[in-house]
Amino acid sequence: xxxxxxxxxxxxxxxxxxxxxxxxxxxxxxxxxxxxxxxxxxxxxxxxxxxxxxxxxxxxxxxxxxxxxxxxxxxxxxxxxxxxxxxxxxxxxxxxxxxxxxxxxxxxxxxxxxxxxxxxxxxxxxxxxxxxxxxx
Numbered sequence: 034x035x036x037x038x039x040x041x042x043x044x045x046x047x048x049x050x051x052x053x054x055x056x057x058x059x060x061x062x063x064x065x066x067x068x069x070x071x072x073x074x075x076x077x078x079x080x081x082x083x084x085x086x087x088x089x090x091x092x093x094x095x096x097x098x099x100x101x102x103x104x105x106x107x108x109x110x111x112x113x114x115x116x117x118x119x120x121x122x123x124x125x126x127x128x129x130x131x132x133x134x135x136x137x138x139x140x141x142x143x144x145x146x147x148x149x150x151x152x153x154x155x156x157x158x159x160x161x162x163x164x165x166x167x168x169x
Contacts (some may be wrong), residue, residue, distance in 0.1 A: 044115055070105060
């Protein structure tokens with residue numbers, strides 16, 4: 034028997050599919066029926082239902098009951114868990130971006146200094162050429 038994956042792994046597995054991410058994006062605007070969720074996709078209703086089951090097992094959505102309708106709605110708690118997990122690494126990538134930013138500024142400064150030096154050299158060379166031409 035295989036061990037049950039942890040909730041975060043199940044959530045990431047559910048988020049790995051672009052159709053499921055699109056369904057979540059739609060549900061972020063409010064609840065919707067299965068038919069409404071299926072409308073933008075060129076998929077069968079059973080295929081959409083499978084996607085919804087994956088999202089439900091991951092705890093990302095829930096399906097209610099209202100008369101004969103079974104509207105789906107987003108459950109943001111799992112997304113919050115993902116955001117908190119990613120937040121642990123935010124400091125590391127922000128530090129990397131800051132180092133990259135400093136390095137790029139240094140390159141730009143060096144490039145600007147090189148351009149200024151080349152400009153001065155060109156002007157000095159032209160001045161000498163102008164002076165040589167005037168002397169002839």
